[in-house]
Amino acid sequence: MKKGEVLGRADLSVDFCGLKFENPFMLSSAPPTATWEMIRRAFDAGWGGVVAKTLGLEPTPNVRPRFAKLQFGEKEMAGFENIELITDRPIEDWLPELEQIKKDYPDKILIASIMAEMAADKWQELVKRVQETGVDAIELNVSCPHGMPERGMGAAIGQDPELTGKVVKWVKEVADVPVIAKMTPNVTDITLIARAAEKNGADALSGINTVLSFMGVDLETMEPKPSVNGMSAFGGGCGPSVKPIALRCVAQMAKSTKLPISGIGGISTWRDAVEFMMVGASTLQVCTAVMFRGYRIVKGLKSGLANYLAEKGFDSVKEVVGYILPKLTALEKLDFTHRVVYEVDEDKCIRCGRCYVACLDGGYEAITLDEEGLATIDEDKCDGCSLCYHVCPVWDCIKIKTMEKLSEPKVYRQKQG
Amino acid sequence: MAGRVPIPTEPPRKRIRNFSEVVSGYDLQRAIAEASRCLYCYNAPCQKDCPAGIDIAEFIDRIKTGDMRGAIEVIRDENVLPGTCGRVCPVEELCEKNCCSEKLNEPIAIGALQRFAADYEKEKGIKPKRLEPTGKKVAVIGSGPASLAAASELLKMGYKVTVFESRALPGGLLSYGISPYKLPKDVADWEIEYVKKMGTEIVTSGPIKRIGELFEEGFSAVFIGVGTTKSISLNIPGENLKGVHLGLKFLESIITAISGGAELPSLRGKRVAVIGGGDVAIVAARCSLRLGAEKALIVYRRSFEEMPAHASEIEAAREESVEFLILAMPTKIIGREHVEGLECVRMKLGPPDESGRRKPIPIPGSEFKLDVDVVIEAIGQKMDEEFIRENPEIKISKGSIIVDKETGMTSKPGVFAGGDAVRGRTVVQAIAEGKVAARGIDEYLKRGSK
Numbered sequence: 001m002k003k004g005e006v007l008g009r010a011d012l013s014v015d016f017c018g019l020k021f022e023n024p025f026m027l028s029s030a031p032p033t034a035t036w037e038m039i040r041r042a043f044d045a046g047w048g049g050v051v052a053k054t055l056g057l058e059p060t061p062n063v064r065p066r067f068a069k070l071q072f073g074e075k076e077m078a079g080f081e082n083i084e085l086i087t088d089r090p091i092e093d094w095l096p097e098l099e100q101i102k103k104d105y106p107d108k109i110l111i112a113s114i115m116a117e118m119a120a121d122k123w124q125e126l127v128k129r130v131q132e133t134g135v136d137a138i139e140l141n142v143s144c145p146h147g148m149p150e151r152g153m154g155a156a157i158g159q160d161p162e163l164t165g166k167v168v169k170w171v172k173e174v175a176d177v178p179v180i181a182k183m184t185p186n187v188t189d190i191t192l193i194a195r196a197a198e199k200n201g202a203d204a205l206s207g208i209n210t211v212l213s214f215m216g217v218d219l220e221t222m223e224p225k226p227s228v229n230g231m232s233a234f235g236g237g238c239g240p241s242v243k244p245i246a247l248r249c250v251a252q253m254a255k256s257t258k259l260p261i262s263g264i265g266g267i268s269t270w271r272d273a274v275e276f277m278m279v280g281a282s283t284l285q286v287c288t289a290v291m292f293r294g295y296r297i298v299k300g301l302k303s304g305l306a307n308y309l310a311e312k313g314f315d316s317v318k319e320v321v322g323y324i325l326p327k328l329t330a331l332e333k334l335d336f337t338h339r340v341v342y343e344v345d346e347d348k349c350i351r352c353g354r355c356y357v358a359c360l361d362g363g364y365e366a367i368t369l370d371e372e373g374l375a376t377i378d379e380d381k382c383d384g385c386s387l388c389y390h391v392c393p394v395w396d397c398i399k400i401k402t403m404e405k406l407s408e409p410k411v412y413r414q415k416q417g
Numbered sequence: 418m419a420g421r422v423p424i425p426t427e428p429p430r431k432r433i434r435n436f437s438e439v440v441s442g443y444d445l446q447r448a449i450a451e452a453s454r455c456l457y458c459y460n461a462p463c464q465k466d467c468p469a470g471i472d473i474a475e476f477i478d479r480i481k482t483g484d485m486r487g488a489i490e491v492i493r494d495e496n497v498l499p500g501t502c503g504r505v506c507p508v509e510e511l512c513e514k515n516c517c518s519e520k521l522n523e524p525i526a527i528g529a530l531q532r533f534a535a536d537y538e539k540e541k542g543i544k545p546k547r548l549e550p551t552g553k554k555v556a557v558i559g560s561g562p563a564s565l566a567a568a569s570e571l572l573k574m575g576y577k578v579t580v581f582e583s584r585a586l587p588g589g590l591l592s593y594g595i596s597p598y599k600l601p602k603d604v605a606d607w608e609i610e611y612v613k614k615m616g617t618e619i620v621t622s623g624p625i626k627r628i629g630e631l632f633e634e635g636f637s638a639v640f641i642g643v644g645t646t647k648s649i650s651l652n653i654p655g656e657n658l659k660g661v662h663l664g665l666k667f668l669e670s671i672i673t674a675i676s677g678g679a680e681l682p683s684l685r686g687k688r689v690a691v692i693g694g695g696d697v698a699i700v701a702a703r704c705s706l707r708l709g710a711e712k713a714l715i716v717y718r719r720s721f722e723e724m725p726a727h728a729s730e731i732e733a734a735r736e737e738s739v740e741f742l743i744l745a746m747p748t749k750i751i752g753r754e755h756v757e758g759l760e761c762v763r764m765k766l767g768p769p770d771e772s773g774r775r776k777p778i779p780i781p782g783s784e785f786k787l788d789v790d791v792v793i794e795a796i797g798q799k800m801d802e803e804f805i806r807e808n809p810e811i812k813i814s815k816g817s818i819i820v821d822k823e824t825g826m827t828s829k830p831g832v833f834a835g836g837d838a839v840r841g842r843t844v845v846q847a848i849a850e851g852k853v854a855a856r857g858i859d860e861y862l863k864r865g866s867k
Binding site: 351357 | 457517
C-alpha cells in the first residue's frame with residue numbers, strides 16, 4: 001500500500017476503520033461530489049477521500065434556487081443553507097462510474113453514501129449493488145434534515161436510536177466493507193443515536209449532517225430564503241456558523257463511543273481541521289468551503305495542518321486526534337476558585353472605548369477611560385469574565401493575568417444605596 | 418483589518434477637461450463595506466472633532482445595517498447641509514483626523530459615507546416634515562450655510578423664520594462660491610430646498626436690510642450670516658487692465674454660466690497667474706485649467722507651510738498640474754490694454770506676525786517679470802461694505818463681526834451672527850456657528866419673555 005503523505009516532518013496519513021488515508025481531508029457527500037468528473041478532479045487536486053453524493057434507489061429531482069447565505073458584513077459568508085436533496089441521477093448511471101473511479105484511483109478512498117426508508121430489503125439492495133463497484137466503505141445517510149424526512153428517510157431515521165440501530169443492523173448483515181453512520185445534530189441527545197449505531201455494529205461515525213435551519217427573509221421582496229417561486233422550506237445549515245455545534249457533537253460522539261469519527265461541519269481552514277481532530281475526528285469532511293472556493297483549498301488545508309503539527313512537535317497527525325477530550329468536562333468540575341483579571345496594554349490601546357462600554361453595560365463596571373480615551377481596568381472590580389478581551393479590536397492589547405486563587409467561589413452582593 | 422474602500426475619483430487628465438464632479442460617491446456595496454470597518458467607538462473622537470457634532474459612529478452603524486433613512490436622520494439632527502459637507506468638508510483635518518481606525522490601518526472615510534447617506538436621501542426624494550411655527554419671528558440675513566443652519570435650528574425650536582437674501586439665488590456660498598467640480602448645483606439646490614420645505618421662508622433679490630427695520634417689522638431677533646462675499650484687491654498698478662479678475666467674481670461667473678446653461682468664458686491658450694494661497698486661489702487655478710488655460714500658476718508671498726488652503730486642495734491642484742510660485746509678491750500688473758505680464762518681487766520669511774504666521778519681507782532688488790495673460794486676485798474676502806455702512810451699530814473688528822462665543826450675540830442685544838462674517842473658513846464651521854447662534858437666540862428670547 002502506498003505510504004501516506006508526509007509534508008515537512010509531519011505524516012498526514014491516517015487509519016480510519018482499517019482504511020488507509022494518505023491525508024485526512026475528504027469531501028463530504030454533497031454538491032462537490034455530485035458527478036464522477038467532479039470526484040476525479042477532487043482526487044487530482046489532492047483530496048484523500050471522497051464520499052459521493054447520496055444514492056437512493058430512485059433519482060430525486062431538485063427545486064431551484066436551493067441555497068441561501070448568512071451574510072456577515074459586506075459579502076462575507078458566515079453560514080450557508082441548502083434545500084438540495086440526494087442525487088438527481090439514477091443509480092444505474094452511478095454504479096459503473098464509481099467502479100471506474102476506484103480503478104483509476106486505487107490509492108484514494110472512495111465512499112458511497114446511501115439512503116432509503118425503513119425497509120430492510122431496500123437498504124440491503126443498495127448495499128449489495130453499491131459494494132460491487134469496489135467502493136472502500138459505505139456511509140449511511142440517516143441524517144439529512146430537509147425534504148427526505150418527509151419521505152421517511154434521512155433524519156426521520158437518524159433522530160430515533162431504535163430506527164438507527166435497525167438500519168445499521170440490516171446493512172451490516174450484508175456489507176463486506178466498513179459501514180459509517182452519519183449523525184444528525186437535530187436531536188436532544190446525540191450520544192443515544194451514536195451508541196445505538198455502535199451497538200448494532202457500525203464501524204465508524206461521521207457527523208454532523210446539516211443543522212435544520214431557516215436562513216431568513218429577503219426584506220426587499222418579503223419572501224423566505226431561498227425563495228422557490230415565492231415559497232420555501234426549512235433547510236440544512238452548514239458553513240462556519242455551525243462549527244461550534246459540530247465540534248460539540250463530535251466531542252460527544254467521541255466521549256460516548258469507541259468508534260472512529262469522520263468530523264464534518266463548517267471546516268473551512270486547517271485551523272478548523274485541527275480543532276475537529278482534537279475533539280476526536282480522525283478524518284475530516286469538507287463541503288461548503290469547497291463550494292465557495294474550489295477543490296484547490298486542500299493544498300492550504302494540508303500545508304497548514306502539517307506546519308502546525310511540526311511547530312507543536314508532533315510527528316503524525318494521529319497524535320492530535322482526541323487531544324482535547326480529557327480537557328472537556330462538566331462545568332461543575334471546573335475550578336471556581338481560579339482567578340484571572342485582564343489588563344490593557346497602554347501602548348496598544350487605540351482609545352476606541354469599546355471595552356469600556358462593554359464592561360459598563362455587559363460586565364462589572366470595572367473599566368474607566370481617561371480624557372484621551374485610554375482604558376484602564378480596575379483589578380479589584382474585574383471579575384475576569386473576558387468580555388473586554390473579546391470586544392477589543394487590537395490583537396494582544398488586552399491581556400489575561402492569573403491572580404492568586406480565591407479562598408472560595410465568589411458571590412457578589414448588590415451594594416445598597 | 419481591511420483598509421479603506423477607495424473613493425472613486427476621476428483621474429486628473431480627464432477631469433481638467435470639464436466641470437463634472439472630481440470625486441464620485443460610493444455605491445451601496447462600497448458604502449456598506451466601508452461602514453463595516455467602523456469600530457463604533459464609545460465617545461468617538463470623530464464626533465468630538467466634527468464642528469457640527471454629528472453622532473458619526475451612529476450614522477455609520479446604520480449604513481452598515483442598510484438603514485439609510487436612519488443614517489441621514491442622524492446626520493440631519495446636527496447638520497443641515499449633509500451632501501455639501503460630505504463633499505467639501507476638510508475631513509482629514511476634522512472628523513477623520515483622530516479616527517481610531519487609523520491606528521489599525523486607515524481612518525474611516527467618514528466624509529464619503531456622509532455623502533452616500535445624503536445622496537440616498539436626494540435620490541429617494543426623502544422630504545422633511547414641515548414644521549409649524551409656534552413661537553416668535555426671527556429674521557435671518559443672508560442665506561449661506563450659517564444662515565441655513567440657524568434657520569433650521571430655530572424652526573425646530575418652533576420659531577417662524579424668514580431669510581432675507583439680497584442676491585437672486587439663495588444659498589450664498591452654495592450657489593456662488595463652490596466650484597461645480599466639487600459641489601454640483603443639483604446637490605446645493607436640494608439642500609436649500611430642504612430647508613424651505615421645513616418651513617423656512619426665503620426672500621431673494623431684496624435690498625440690503627437695516628437691522629432696525631427688521632425689529633420694526635416685528636421680528637424678535639435677528640441672525641446675521643452675510644458671509645464675506647467681496648474679494649479683497651491687491652491695490653497695485655495695472656488692476657484695471659483687461660484680463661484682471663477678482664477671485665470670487667471669476668468663480669461666480671463660471672458657476673452662474675454652468676447653472677444657467679450659458680457659455681463658459683474661454684481661457685484657451687492663456688497663461689493665468691492666480692495671486693493668493695487660500696482655497697479660492699486654488700479653485701480659481703483649477704477652474705482656469707478647465708477653461709482651457711495653457712498654464713495656471715499660483716503666486717503666493719509666503720511658503721507652503723503658511724498657505725491657508727487645505728492640504729487636500731493643494732494636492733488635488735498639483736495632480737492637475739497647477740504650478741506654484743512661492744515667496745513671491747506681485748507689485749505691478751504690466752500691459753497697455755490687456756495684461757501682458759506680472760511684476761513680482763522675491764520674499765523671505767521673517768519672524769511671526771500677528772496672524773502667527775511668519776511675516777513675508779521683500780528682498781530689495783529681486784524684482785522679476787512673469788509672462789502671463791490673465792491675473793486673478795484671490796488674496797482674501799471681506800464683508801459687503803454696504804451692509805456694514807447700513808448697520809453701524811454692529812461692532813466690527815478687523816473686518817469681522819464681534820460676537821460672544823457662547824451665544825453668538827453681537828454688540829447689539831437681540832442680534833446674533835455667525836459664519837464667515839464672524840470667523841467661518843469652512844462650511845461646517847459656519848454651520849456650527851449658526852447652531853450656536855440659534856441656541857443663543859432661543860435663550861435670549863426665553864429670558865426676555867420671563
